[in-house]
Amino acid sequence: MSAAFAAFAAFDQLATMVALVGSDGRCLQANSALENLMGISRRTLMRSSLVDWVADPTQLRETLHLVARNEVATSRFDALLHRQPAGSAELPVHVIVNQTDWPGCVLVELIVIEQQIRLDREERTHGLAQANKELVRNLAHEIKNPLGGIRGAAQLLAMEVTSKELTEYTQVIIHEADRLQALVDRLLAPHRRPHVVADVNIHEVCERVRSLIQAEFPRGLEVVRDYDASIPEFRGDREQLIQAVLNIAQNATQALAGSAPPDTDAPFHGRIARGDAQLVLRTRVARQVTFGRQRFRLALELHIEDNGPGVPEDIRDRIFHPLVSGREGGSGLGLTLAQTFVQQHQGTIECDSVPGRTVFKILIPLP
Structure with a gap:
């Protein structure tokens, strides 16, 4: 015994x-x-x-x-x-x-x-994310190959035609081919970009995002910093983390700036125009955190919180899926890329959203 x-x-x-x-x-x-x-x-x-x-x-x-x-x-x-x-x-x-x-x-x-339940959800999310990445990558390659031929043919056609009206048509083809090319490049970005590992200070990441957001919205939006200065540096890709946090923050500001749907009373829309919009960047240390089936003694907990209208209920369970957007004209790639970059740091993203308060929580293991 x-x-x-x-x-x-x-x-x-x-x-x-x-x-x-x-x-x-x-x-x-x-x-x-x-x-x-x-x-x-x-x-x-x-x-x-x-x-x-x-x-x-x-x-x-x-x-x-x-x-x-x-x-x-x-x-x-x-x-x-x-x-x-x-x-x-x-x-x-x-x-x-x-x-x-x-x-x-x-x-x-x-x-x-x-x-x-959380572990099961994380495993399902991770598996789905992997499947989505493979699907998107394969689809992007399939689109990319004929797209170059379409654009090239339109350029040759533009050189031959003399009619102004026909020239405008060829320019439409070229313009739309370029737009699709830009979309494909964004789909392939996480797979092309090398993972540049160095010491990362999460507050430098947050400050970079804060400066970009405030440059875009100098009035009407208060960006609140609530940092835990004791958080140590960790090994990671600074540019990827900036992009991940920026994508989430930009989604928040777009929701805060958006207009209310017609014939509805939506007090959380258009808050930037009213001057009462708020975005909070909060860092904390979480202890004894489990990602998947692995336990970590310490983890970075980064909250990106806004007082906007919240994530639409019909897409709340699918917001990290590619090409899913709650905004008209949105590409639906921002959160997908954010999730990919965070997962490359062995981390996870969670979302808790109700009208008036949306929190995206990024968790990344610390040394």
Whole structure:
């Protein structure tokens, strides 16, 4: 049994709650995550039964006996955990019970359901982003090849025709081919641009974005800086991060500057013209953050917040998809590129939006 206790020390490095229990539920070992989330000391946990901490202990008790007797190798179910101090809200968890190599011992893993949902969403988002990047890249190449031929043919035709009206038509073809070429170049930009890694100060990135935004909107927009000066530098591509933050900030300012839809009372539109628009750049340090299945001790948390009308509800779940835009005439590439650049830094982007408050949160691991 001492070997089991020695091996269990490694579980203190996990973000999920883990306990080594007997078949009767008696807690033999608990990791630091369980200790912290339950709000009680490890010593107290080890003087009690894990069964006592579950709101409805019947399923856990039966599962522990089944796994300990080798009738099933593993089992999963959802449960509610009591927490300290008394009266605290019960914690919904996903319970995984596994066999161990130590006689009479069962390993119980408890994953907070909100965390599990977030992890599943991140995995789906990452997989979808990868599929979208491949689709966009292949589509862009397929468009690019004939586009050059169309433009070249229009130029040759323009040299042959003498009619002013026909010349105007050829110029329309050339102009539209150039516009499509620019769109294709933007689609391919993340795949062409080399990842230039150097020390990055996130506040230099934010200040660069702030200066660009205020140059575009010198009046009517207040840009609030709320920085944590203790955030260390990290290795990354400064230009990519500037572009990512700028794309999000520009989306916000376009929403703040936009006019209200006809026949509606939309108090959050046109705020720049009214002079009460606000954009907040906020940096913080997040601790013990999990991206996908990897845990990081520290992470940069950058909030880009505005008091605009919010992301339209019908596209809220698709805003990072390519060519999806909530603005007439928008390319729908700004957030896609921002997500690509942040993912290249092992990070994620999340969005929380309601009318009057939209927050994009960028998370990037720190050394």
